Amino acid sequence: MKRIPAPALLAWFQEQRRDLPWRKRRTPWRVWVSETMLQQTTVAVVAERFEKFMRLFPTPAALAAATESEATLAWAGLGYYRRVRNLRAGALALGKRPVPRAEDDLLGLPGIGPYTAAAIRAFAFDEPAAVIDANVGRVLQRFMGEEGAWNTAPVLKKARAVLRASSPPRGRDFSEGLMELGALVCTPKDPACPACPLRPDCAAHATQRVAETTTRKRRAPVRQIEAVRLRIQRAGKTLFVQRPLDADLLPGQWELPGAWCARDTVIDAALVARLLRPLGFRLAGEFKRSAVARHSVTTHQLRCTLLDTPVRGRMCRARWLRKDELPGTLTTETRKLLLAGGSS
DNA sequence: GAGACGTGGGC
DNA sequence: TGCCCAAGTCT
Structure with a gap:
């Protein structure tokens, strides 16, 4: 089994880590909200709105107590309003219980899928979890030399195996570092391979096929x-x-x-x-x-x-x-x- | 598994 | 201006 060199990744992350609002204090609720906001939405847009939303709804109970209309208003500019409806429904479902830590419990909450469940486990609870979003998917796809789309079942299965074999027991920085690497270095277009801590082990780099492993999904007809x-x-x-x-x-x-x-x-x-x-x-x-x-x-x-x-x-x-x-x-x-x- | 679901910002 | 994209989830 090929492994990600965790020490090299962690050293790179310590140097390059961006200061983003949701990284200031890692409570489960802040992670849940920020990861939900970040779904299909750019960092810059979320960065402008995250703290304002957290001031309005500092706890799940605060959001649960709001009307759907108030919640939607606070989400303005972010789009995909189903996300905030789900967030509120999740807060309501939680009642007085804390945000769960177990994967199955997280997956049971509306709007939380495999990615967000893993992100909450890793970022809020420092667990080793398979945090695979489009960034990590692309990094692993290139690292493993898979040329199919990263989000197909067989490639995902291999990706999870690589992560399982590579993640330290405390998985926060490892998971976040891999994501940051995909966002800053292992980008879809013009990846900055010379700056990459994984380059010595990267299959796509070895075969000079980094550019070819960029998957793009076709857009729905307008x-x-x-x-x-x-x-x-x-x-x-x-x-x-x-x-x-x-x-x-x-x-x-x-x-x-x-x-x-x-x-x-x-x-x-x-x-x-x-x-x-x-x-x-x-x-x-x-x-x-x-x-x-x-x-x-x-x-x-x-x-x-x-x-x-x-x-x-x-x-x-x-x-x-x-x-x-x-x-x-x-x-x-x-x-x-x-x-x-x-x-x- | 494809299609639907929003928006603001970059080029 | 117009077209593309950006830390997924649900049906």
């Missing part, structure tokens, strides 16, 4: 969408509606009423009337196209149009609000459109 949003105002207030709490996409967020349509949809009075009907309104004059914006949300590429829409009738299932009294998170689509459309 769907082109026409987004139509109505700005309906009365007495200085604007009408907002809330997305369903069980929606797959952006659950519970607030937005201007409207719809996503096929890209070739014609925006005319008939369409606007159709959008108004479920709100209990009828069109009461000419609508005006007052802004356009572009926005992408996961696999949807939106061309957004803001329509200032005069109405009559009675509304339902919606709220009149001034800008400064929004009840929660606005969708970015609506936020961009209102920014582009100014106040009118």
Whole structure:
């Protein structure tokens, strides 16, 4: 079994370790929150928001006591809101018990998968755990000379075996060092092999195939969408509606009423009337196209149009609000459109 | 196992 | 500007 040279890795890590906010105090809750935030999200974006979230919710109990809307608001800018819903659900499930240390107990909490369970065990409890994220996966893939994707079952199995054979009994710095190595040195593009403490033992380096072992996953096809949003105002207030709490996409967020349509949809009075009907309104004059914006949300590429829409009738299932009294998170689509459309 | 799930920042 | 990515999890 090939082994990672732990002393060389640890020496490198001691020199190169970045000072990141979540590395200041390693409580299980801080590790859980930060690892959740860092899923598919850049270090720079998380670094700006982590401490603020921790001030609002310093303990699992604090998050459990908050509403889902408050929790989502604190998550704004991070995306993948399912993560904060899961975090809160996990805190609720915990009750008064401490964050668990055993892998099976961690895996039982919502939003905690193999990576996050291992990260909590290693970073919070200093256990030897197979902390394999995309960084570590890439390091090990190259180290072992595997050219398939790191996250396929057979490569992962070998990776776990290498880690088991290599990790010291106290696994925190070893695991974190390997991750840091993937982030700073063994990068997907242009890896800095001369700076790598694993170079003497690296299979990909030996065969000069480091560049070839970069796996990239293909992106889901982008769907082109026409987004139509109505700005309906009365007495200085604007009408907002809330997305369903069980929606797959952006659950519970607030937005201007409207719809996503096929890209070739014609925006005319008939369409606007159709959008108004479920709100209990009828069109009461000419609508005006007052802004356009572009926005992408996961696999949807939106061309957004803001329509200032005069109405009559009675509304339902919606709220009149001034800008400064929004009840929660606005969708970015609506936020961009209102920014582009100014106040009118 | 593929597809869905967001956003801000880099180039 | 437009396209790409970034410490996964769930279905």
